[in-house]
Amino acid sequence: MLAQTERSHTMSDSLLIIEDETLLGNELARHFQREQWEVTLATTLEDARHWLFDSQLDPLVVLSDMSLPDGSGLDLLADAREAGNRAEWVLLTGYGSVPDSVRALHLGAHEFLEKPCDRDRLDLVISGAARSARAQRRLNQQQMEGSARFKPSAMYGNSEANRRVRALLERLARVPFSSLLILGETGTGKGLAARILHHVGARADGPMVQLNCAALPRELLESELFGHEAGAFTGARGRHRGLFEQASGGTLFLDEIGELDIDLQAKLLTAIEERRIRRLGGDREIGIDVQVIAASHRNLAERVADGLFRADLYHRLSVFQIELPPLRERLQDLDELVPAFVAEFNAKAGRQVRKIPPAIMARLKAHDWPGNVRELRNAIERSVLLSEHDTLSAQWLQLGRPQETEPQPHADTAAPCICLPLDGTLALEDIDRRVIQAALEQHDYNVSATARALRTTRETLRYRMQKYQLQRQSG
Numbered sequence: 495m496l497a498q499t500e501r502s503h504t505m506s507d508s509l510l511i512i513e514d515e516t517l518l519g520n521e522l523a524r525h526f527q528r529e530q531w532e533v534t535l536a537t538t539l540e541d542a543r544h545w546l547f548d549s550q551l552d553p554l555v556v557l558s559d560m561s562l563p564d565g566s567g568l569d570l571l572a573d574a575r576e577a578g579n580r581a582e583w584v585l586l587t588g589y590g591s592v593p594d595s596v597r598a599l600h601l602g603a604h605e606f607l608e609k610p611c612d613r614d615r616l617d618l619v620i621s622g623a624a625r626s627a628r629a630q631r632r633l634n635q636q637q638m639e640g641s642a643r644f645k646p647s648a649m650y651g652n653s654e655a656n657r658r659v660r661a662l663l664e665r666l667a668r669v670p671f672s673s674l675l676i677l678g679e680t681g682t683g684k685g686l687a688a689r690i691l692h693h694v695g696a697r698a699d700g701p702m703v704q705l706n707c708a709a710l711p712r713e714l715l716e717s718e719l720f721g722h723e724a725g726a727f728t729g730a731r732g733r734h735r736g737l738f739e740q741a742s743g744g745t746l747f748l749d750e751i752g753e754l755d756i757d758l759q760a761k762l763l764t765a766i767e768e769r770r771i772r773r774l775g776g777d778r779e780i781g782i783d784v785q786v787i788a789a790s791h792r793n794l795a796e797r798v799a800d801g802l803f804r805a806d807l808y809h810r811l812s813v814f815q816i817e818l819p820p821l822r823e824r825l826q827d828l829d830e831l832v833p834a835f836v837a838e839f840n841a842k843a844g845r846q847v848r849k850i851p852p853a854i855m856a857r858l859k860a861h862d863w864p865g866n867v868r869e870l871r872n873a874i875e876r877s878v879l880l881s882e883h884d885t886l887s888a889q890w891l892q893l894g895r896p897q898e899t900e901p902q903p904h905a906d907t908a909a910p911c912i913c914l915p916l917d918g919t920l921a922l923e924d925i926d927r928r929v930i931q932a933a934l935e936q937h938d939y940n941v942s943a944t945a946r947a948l949r950t951t952r953e954t955l956r957y958r959m960q961k962y963q964l965q966r967q968s969g
């Protein structure tokens with residue numbers, strides 16, 4: 495029972511068991527197969543070597559006896575590590591034998607279990623090892639994806655303006671700046687630019703830590719940034735390392751810097767200039783090694799003029815500055831952005847949208863994109879996910895107000911109604927979705943009122959809203 499509830503792996507997770515005692519090996523194999531593992535059983539080191547090095551088997555966890563007829567499990571672990579194998583290893587030792595624990599520790603073995611081992615304990619250890627192996631894989635994957643994904647070339651768009659931005663990112667990534675400012679409307683790619691600067695720069699191996707300055711009240715923001723000592727304020731139980739410390743060796747990305755409280759602006763400036771901070775309630779200064787990237791959708795120069803942003807911090811940050819123009823001023827970028835997003839969502843959702851009709855491109859270029867690239871990306875995602883053919887359909891782009899793009903009810907009908915073509919272009923699900931969307935719009939997205947109008951329950955309506963991704967369109 496315990497094993498059932500503890501199970502956290504998926505059907506395809508693979509477990510390699512190395513055990514020369516046939517009876518025990520078979521019993522373990524059967525047990526873990528029942529637990530949905532894909533089990534491979536090796537009875538000798540040679541056999542195990544074949545699975546680990548010559549086949550495509552990439553086990554998540556290896557459960558190995560320590561002493562096998564042809565050698566020690568630890569030697570195999572050492573070879574596996576050398577070959578870059580990142581599985582978690584659980585080692586079984588004979589009763590009373592003294593494990594070479596120092597060496598095993600050095601090689602990063604997950605745990606030792608003494609034979610005969612209690613089944614519940616074994617299950618717990620194996621599921622712990624699986625969790626740890628999976629987290630490690632995710633981390634490796636993210637790191638690989640991070641450095642591959644966040645290159646200046648990931649900033650799609652062939653307009654003159656965007657090419658200048660890319661060239662600037664290339665150049666700035668080679669400059670050891672201590673602070674830098676990125677300005678641009680919401681959705682123009684400030685976050686993406688910050689990630690590119692981090693991943694292409696000299697600090698790529700360090701952490702990238704992000705904080706949205708508009709998301710927290712002043713006191714919390716201060717302790718998040720600078721950390722605190724135990725008892726620094728009511729509720730400050732333990733010591734807390736702030737983000738400046740956590741980002742050590744890497745990048746601190748401060749989004750929405752324009753919203754930062756004016757007192758904190760002074761502290762931030764000191765931290766950047768002197769490269770030291772003091773935790774709240776702390777009496778010693780701590781040196782920091784961080785590059786700060788700040789971003790804002792506001793016109794910071796205007797905020798300085800209005801007395802809302804410190805001039806000295808603004809000048810410090812804007813020594814290096816990147817300005818991302820709104821999408822409506824670089825519509826040529828759509829020629830690259832649209833196919834790139836279509837390809838991305840095709841790959842993510844297993845769709846086959848291959849054609850983008852010129853009429854749709856024209857329509858996309860006629861829109862003014864108040865939400866910029868984010869809005870475009872969302873529209874393309876919706877369109878690709880809901881399309882049933884190999885052609886990108888205008889139907890789901892939903893640009894602007896519905897009356898601009900959707901067929902309208904007859905003006906002379908008193909009761910609200912919607913017009914649905916019954917020529918086979920709409921599947922039953924599409925019709926369902928359209929009816930729900932129209933009803934939601936009519937009731938200003940009030941779920942109870944809409945459910946009443948459709949004579950259904952709120953739960954059913956919520957379920958369908960989720961299924962069809964129906965939310966109020968911003969902008």
Ligand SMILES: Nc1ncnc2c1ncn2[C@@H]1O[C@H](COP(=O)(O)OP(=O)(O)OP(=O)(O)O)[C@@H](O)[C@H]1O
Nearest residue numbers: 648649650679680681682683684685686791867868
């Ligand atoms: N030129 C571009 N090429 C490819 N993707 C882009 C581009 N610009 C933005 N994006 C994508 O658009 C989305 C929004 O971008 P991002 O979050 O960086 O915007 P932002 O300016 O930081 O927005 P906000 O001010 O709201 O935080 C992200 O998914 C980002 O990857």
